[in-house]
Amino acid sequence: MVDLNEILRNLPHTFPFRMIDRILEIEPGKRAVALKNVSIDEPYFIGHYRDEPVMPGILILEALAQAGGIAFHSSFGKEEESVPFLAKIDSFRLKKRVLPGDQLILEAEVEHLFSNLAKVKVQARVGEEIVAEGMLVLAKAPSSDPLPY
DSSP states (O other), rough: OOOOOHHHHOOOOTSSSHHHHHHEEEEETTTEEEEEEEESSGGGGSSSSSSSOOOOOHHHHHHHHHHHHHHHHHOTTTTTEEEEEEEEEEEEEOOOOTTTTTTTEEEEEEEESSSSEEEEEEEEETTTEEEEEEEEEEEEEESSSSOOO
């Protein structure tokens, strides 16, 4: 298990866009499993289906991209100051609603690793039920550079 300080070093996101609470497993350059606690106090629940709060699908995608970014980032050398960015969504499917009180288990497996790109298979589960899955392409850019797009 990786602590919050390690997450903060590897993901440049700040509140409310940091979607990962804990890294449960990591195989550098190959795989990462992370956890997102879905709380009713999240700011997006205020205006998103107030009578029946549902986590927005785009934020589930973002959480999975961050888990993929951790798997990809772990392949960088310690001295390299690069940041992973979501470059492409090859395919993505939302299968079930995610509600306040759920715990999202975010799994990311690097399928192909290139020098500055990674193709990552992602899956989000609540318990044993798959709620989202897809294939993402992540790119790395020096942390001092502006966004690559």
